[in-house]
Amino acid sequence: MTWPRFVFFMDPNTFISGNPGLWPALIKSFITDINIKRASLSLEYSHTKNAIANFQPEKDNLNNRQIFRSQDLDYHQIYSINPSLPWISNDWWDLQLNTGGFYNRLRTLHLK
Known part of the structure; x- marks a missing residue:
């Protein structure tokens, strides 16, 4: 075990530390936006290799002892969709309705 550069003790048997063995996170992502008049739809996909989990x-x-420290994940994937629709009920009332959804998926390396 490589000793970290910093340690925060929570009690005699639990502490938070750094992790000098982390790899850099590499992200591949794709985002597209579709706009028709005032309505829009945004779609996103990202795949992060070696994502860092705190x-x-x-x-x-x-x-x-219990140790809490940052670890590399094998990967972290995100799929998301964000629609936005206008709603005009009369001349003085104008609303923009927004919602969003996402699906998160990840796999650890350190819990195998």
Whole structure:
């Protein structure tokens, strides 16, 4: 185990630390927007390799300690959709209705 550059002790058996062994995160993403008059639809996909997940728990069985530190994920994928529609009920009332949805998927390396 490589010792981190900083440590925050929460109690005698639990601490938060850094992780000098992290790999850089690499992101591939695709975003498209479709606009028709005032209505719009946005679609997004991103795939992050080696995404960094903060405060991941680890158990040090040798010293009976709980360690929270950043870990690399194998990947993190996001699919999202965001429609926006106008609604004009009369001359003085103009609304823009927005909603969004996403699907998140990830896989860890350190919990295998």
